[in-house]
Structures are given as structure tokens and as C-alpha cells.
Amino acid sequence: QKEVEQNSGPLSVPEGAIASLNCTYSDRGSQSFFWYRQYSGKSPELIMSIYSNGDKEDGRFTAQLNKASQYVSLLIRDSQPSDSATYLCAVNPSARQLTFGSGTQLTVLP
Amino acid sequence: GAVVSQHPSRVICKSGTSVKIECRSLDFQATTMFWYRQFPKKSLMLMATSNEGSKATYEQGVEKDKFLINHASLTLSTLTVTSAHPEDSSFYICSALKRGSTDTQYFGPGTRLTVL
Numbered sequence: 001q002k003e004v005e006q007n008s009g010p011l012s013v014p015e016g017a018i019a020s021l022n023c024t025y026s027d028r029g030s031q032s033f034f035w036y037r038q039y040s041g042k043s044p045e046l047i048m049s050i051y052s053n054g055d056k057e058d059g060r061f062t063a064q065l066n067k068a069s070q071y072v073s074l075l076i077r078d079s080q081p082s083d084s085a086t087y088l089c090a091v092n093p094s095a096r097q098l099t100f101g102s103g104t105q106l107t108v109l110p
Numbered sequence: 111g112a113v114v115s116q117h118p119s120r121v122i123c124k125s126g127t128s129v130k131i132e133c134r135s136l137d138f139q140a141t142t143m144f145w146y147r148q149f150p151k152k153s154l155m156l157m158a159t160s161n162e163g164s165k166a167t168y169e170q171g172v173e174k175d176k177f178l179i180n181h182a183s184l185t186l187s188t189l190t191v192t193s194a195h196p197e198d199s200s201f202y203i204c205s206a207l208k209r210g211s212t213d214t215q216y217f218g219p220g221t222r223l224t225v226l
């Protein structure tokens with residue numbers, strides 16, 4: 001079983017819709033959770049971090065964490081074509097190191 | 111801000127040569143830096159953890175004699191790919207932890223290495 005699992009996609013949504021990206025993790029001791037966005041040929045860019053159960057909102061992005069279910073998600077409201085990228089879920093199962101999922105490719109159709 | 115730079119951004123070399131990649135934290139001190147490798151359409155794979163003033167910790171399967179890491183200061187880590195071969199061609203990305211932080215990593219722009 002992979003430590004961090006994501007649906008590889010591709011996920012396509014129309015412009016203006018909500019994109020929902022999901023991630024599950026195996027290490028119950030994980031304390032920190034991150035979503036990164038990676039455009040093709042570029043390095044990852046931090047979008048959100050979340051540490052406590054519940055929702056965390058930042059602009060059009062909302063991260064949701066459920067530690068009991070070992071599940072973290074990212075919602076993107078009012079999706080724009082510029083949001084088209086690969087979204088990487090990352091989990092911190094031990095101090096300082098991150099384990100990345102394989103990423104979900106999102107395409108927002110104009 | 112938390113800006114990390116990498117140099118060079120792109121390098122093409124002949125098989126058997128060595129290539130050095132620099133990773134710098136520009137506006138913060140980084141006690142820990144990480145080196146990742148990413149093959150096309152694959153996720154990031156951690157190669158090694160670099161701590162300032164001490165030896166790097168390599169992940170299983172990563173040859174420490176082939177991928178030399180030096181973290182000489184709180185703002186600079188280098189990765190040297192020795193005797194590079196075509197299978198070493200990849201996208202190499204570094205990240206840095208801010209001093210005092212334990213989890214948020216800031217990534218450099220990456221270095222694309224092509225070995226002919």
C-alpha cells in the first residue's frame with residue numbers, strides 16, 4: 001500500500017465549477033498535510049497547509065482534513081484555466097520529511 | 111517570503127562527466143535542505159536530506175558516492191552528480207526548511223539534467 005494515494009486523473013472540470021481533489025494516507029501519526037501545485041516542467045508551489053481536523057480556507061482554495069478517516073482534500077472554487085496543473089498531496093509522517101502522492105492532473109476547460 | 115533558487119536551471123552534459131547543482135535559500139536560513147528527483151509524469155522522489163554542517167542522509171537505493179551532497183552554509187547546498195550517465199537524466203529539485211520550522215518546505219525552480 002502506498003503511503004500517500006491520489007487519483008491520478010486526469011480530472012476535467014468546466015471553468016467556474018468546483019474542482020475536488022482527494023488524498024488518503026496510511027500513517028496515522030502524520031501531523032502536517034500540504035497541497036502543492038505543479039505546472040508542467042516546473043517545480044511544486046505550496047498552496048495550502050493544514051494541521052487540524054476540519055476546513056481551512058484561503059481565497060478560492062479550501063483544504064479539508066479528517067484524521068480519523070486519514071483523508072485530506074482540496075476544493076478549488078470558481079476554477080480557472082490557469083488552475084490546470086498537477087496537484088500534489090504531501091504528508092509529514094515524521095519530523096521534517098515529506099511523502100508525496102503521485103499527483104492528480106487537473107484540466108479546467110474554458 | 112521564502113525564495114529558493116537553483117543553478118543551473120538546465121544542463122546538458124556528456125556521459126561520464128560530473129555536474130554540480132546549487133540550491134540557495136535567498137531570504138532565509140535553512141538548516142535542512144532536501145534533494146528530490148522527478149522523472150516525467152512521476153511524482154517527486156526524495157533522494158537525500160542535507161543538514162548544515164553534517165553528512166547528508168540518503169534514501170534507500172540512492173548511491174551516496176554518485177550523488178555527492180554538501181551543505182556548507184545555512185543558505186547553500188550542492189548536489190554533484192558524478193560520472194553521469196543517460197539514466198541520470200531527470201528533473202532535480204531542491205527544497206529548504208526555514209530555520210525554526212519543522213515541516214513547511216519551499217521548493218527551488220528545479221534543474222533539468224540531460225546526459226547524452
